[in-house]
Amino acid sequence: MTGQPRTTLRTWFALIFLAVGAVASQVVVEGAIQRETVAPTVDWIQSPQLMRRLALSFDTLLADVYWIRSVQYYGDTKLSSEKKKEYGRLFPLLDMTTTLDPRFNIAYRFGAILLSEGYPNGAGNTEQAIALLEKAIKEMPEKWQYLHDAGFVEYWWNKDPNAAAKWLLRAADVPGSPSWLRPVAAGMLAEGGDERTSRALWTELEASAEHDWLRQAARRGLMQLDAEAAIAQLQPVVNRFHDTTGHFPASWQEMVRERLLPGIPLDPSGRPFTLDPASGAIDVDRESPVFPLRRSGTMPRLTQ
């Protein structure tokens, strides 16, 4: 009877000692060993068709997994501190997702936005965005939204109103499609693209979006248009300053002091516009949610 409590105490002591020792050892080992990181981005199975067969009857669940991976991959890349952001795996992940579940609506529509979005906020790869949407059109020809989205990519990112109008006219031919598609397409063909048509497209996209994420993307597009309009108004003022003084303003404060502006101009997200003292060029801040504007220009094509 008397030996039992001592044994229990010893056992407890050993347990605590081992627990502390194991954790401490792990902490020491973690700091001491510089392990070479294995690339966590290896996709062991790269064929969507093979994956679909291996999934047996769980293909839609696996599609969900790949959709989560796509969103996380995009988010991780976008938020990474690396100078050269690499979105190369985004299309294969979305392709896998939509092969496993060919009716995965959001994967097509939002995936196309992530692919076409200007670099570095997105992959800046409109060919892949159109390819994803073409896959959706083949799978669900009864949905006009994919044709509309393809036209949108052509118009907004590729700045090709003729190609965009063709997509919109195809969308207008789909039974049950809205009546505004044809006038917008006509506007594109007649005017070769203008701010009013862009605004109409974004507004309709916002109205027809089935999901908050798409709606937010549309709202962001409208803000970008507002930013572009604001820059178009500010640029002549900056140029006037140059004509008067012989140099571009060093900062917005200088223009405010000269009473050329009532205050520091802000973009629609509330961040000050940037002003290049050397060239007088105005742009949105790189940290602004509306960066990059189409006129910012840097959209390198990523190859697979």
Added chain:
Amino acid sequence: MRAVTVVAFGVFRDSIRDRIAYGLVFFAVMLIAASILLAQLTAGQDVKIIKDLGLAASSVIGVSIAIFFGIGLVTKEVERRSIYSLLSKPVTRSQFVLGKYLGLTFTLLINLAMMAVALYAVLAYFDWTATPGLRASWEAPALDPRMLAAFALIGVELMLITATALFFSTFSSPFLSVALTVGVYIIGHFSEDLKHIDTIVKSPALATVARGLYYIMPNLTSLDIKSEVVHGQSVAALHMVSASVTSSLFIALLVLGATIVFSRRDLK
């Protein structure tokens, strides 16, 4: 008939006492509940992923119970030698096999119903907390009654897999029975590929063999309507009936085959 009912009730009583079966069903229910957390990562596809996960978990857990318990239905009784005391009572071998099958089938259907209730409960919570805007973005209502059709065909699949496991267990070892039943399950889900294998291989002989396999093996693909119901698509009543009737014929064939093999088996 009374003898069959007694044996079936015995199986049902044993299985609800079995901690492993409990554990598996509990795991499935927890997995369905946990899908609420997982849905947060899916960029607005919460209801879709809950439905996908719920239906997949119900199917996987159900098939696991069907295989591992289905194989033990007869073999356990033989290994424990309790079969002798059972057969000394007024129970024929055919009644014994049929009773065992019906008992496990009843248990599986009860388990499936529990998992369906758990899934609908999670979806009801989502439906209750969703804003009208979010609800409008769903392809199908959260509490879509069409999901019951998917559960019904999962039930038919479980009955078919149980019959397959029971059939193999009457003449082969437990390990081999598991392997053969899993094989039937996998081939059953490749049936469409078997049918169209002539588009991939050049050998006419191989294509003929594959096509023969397609007709011999139960077509489990026809019992899988998970994708359709999750996307809110209607499944034709004719499809439901034809898939169920064909599977029922396979079930009857396998159970009959199991009774014949077991009746002729020398248990000494």
